[in-house]
Amino acid sequence: MDAQVLVVGAGLAGASTAWRLAQRGRTVVLVERDVPASAQGSSHGSARILRHAYPERLYVDLVGAAETAWTELSALHGADLVTRCGALDFGARRDPHGLAAVLADAGVEHELLAREDARDRWPGIAFDSDVLWHRAGGVLDAGSTVRAMVAAARAHGAQVLQGWALSRLERTGAGFTAHAADGRTVSAGRVVVCAGPWLPDLLGELPLPAGFLAALPTLTVTEENAFHFPHREPRTPWPTLIHHREDICLYALPGGRDAQFRGQKVAEFAAGRRLRSAATRTGRVDAANRERVVEHVRRFLPGLEPEPYAETTCLFTNTPTEDFVVDEADGVTVVSPCSGHGAKFAPLLGELAADAALRTGSVPGRFRVGSSRA
The missing domain is CATH 3.50.50.60 (FAD/NAD(P)-binding domain)
Incomplete structure (x- = not known):
């Protein structure tokens, strides 16, 4: 051939x-x-974050170019491949003000909210800093x-x-x-x-x-862990979020069909065990990682039940x-x-x-x- x-x-x-x-x-x-x-x-799977917020203009502009391509592909597919639910960024190390400045320079619609105002809008989330919100964020079906x-x-x-x-x-x-x-x-x-x-x-x-x-660049493969937590109020819409504290960075998003549409997918970013390649994947969830994520959900995501009803592993391939x-x-x-x-x-x-x-x-x-x- x-x-x-x-x-x-x-x-x-x-x-x-x-x-x-x-x-x-x-x-x-x-x-x-x-x-x-x-x-x-x-x-x-069905749940990946689509967001515009990056600390560097290069990636913000690439997301903008990708949006045009998503429209093209969805039209060919005959259905939307992205569900728009908005995106939140907060935490001391996430720097919502810095992200907002980059989005403003790129002309991306967004809001900066005080933590009290954000809590009024999203009572299921306990914010520990000012919050960046941009409406164009969502979840894509990989x-x-x-x-x-x-x-x-x-x-x-x-x-x-x-x-x-x-x-x-x-x-x-x-x-x-x-x-x-x-x-x-x-x-x-x-x-x-x-x-x-x-x-x-x-x-x-x-x-x-x-x-x-x-x-x-060195390519490092890691086996990451992801957990699905049920909503306390099932009909309440949730956005995606990235919460970067001093000691941990977590992300969450609606789990889609991967989680039977019951809850949020929550994971610690880039914290998995290192592998040689996909060939050495174990499929085993790290118990210490589960404990960290559950504790984070208990403290910062009170709108979720702090007991995962499903869990899995996935693979990242990282450059430095x-x-x-x-x-x-x-x-x-x-x-x-x-x-x-x-x-x-x-x-x-x-x-x-x-x-x-x-x-x-x-x-x-x-x-x-x-x-x-x-």
Whole structure:
């Protein structure tokens, strides 16, 4: 099987990349070791935060660009993929005033509220600082988004191969031959690797220049914990929130179908156990982490029952700065829009990856690996 571009991994990044490349008229093969939006990766489930609040203008502007792409994708899908419920940011280390200044500079509608006024508006939350509120925040359905992008890629002629696990990539002539673990092969002129938490295991099997690999930020995979807490008043609407105190950073959002629409998904940000890659995932919830999250819910989220009715683990792939990696070297593009905050950019990620792979457009310099290549 031949393609102009092979895309490895059918999570949010890979599905988006296949869609955008096929949309540009390239012949595309998308391979996935399991099924699109697999629970083996980081792109399954119904509950991810979409927010505009970032301390840096780069990401605020990218969220704005992603909003246009969400509208496009939802129209293709025939239903909204984002549920707007608004977003709250508070806590001494979250710096709501600093975030508000960045949103103001970017022209994003928002409010800064005193903690007493915020408590009147959201009595189920105990605020410990002034509060940033922006109405455009919401919850995106990751699994449905992946499936919508895969359908859009197929509509433009892309082929999708499931149960196809890349074991190594070989440079052959002017292109590449990708070898699956079961012996199958795909030939392609260019390759885009969007392997998420499987990427650390694959890097050594990719024909990348030594300088590129040396300059690549360290990718750390962690197994995070998430808990679902029931609402005390089930019909009360809840926003998403990020609460960053001196000693802990937690986020919460409506859990959607993952939680039978009964409560909030609450988790400590980037506090999981370190893994070699997705291959060493345990599936075990950390009891100490559960205790910290339950105590936080008891103190700061009185609108929730402080006993989780469901819990799970998920995978983050982190860079030291929490910036993304989107860069190409000698025909191979590495895409890792990671560090626990990439989902909101999903329909835009493919544009960035396609620009990198085809050497067109402009990928933010912060996402480039660097110039120290062999």
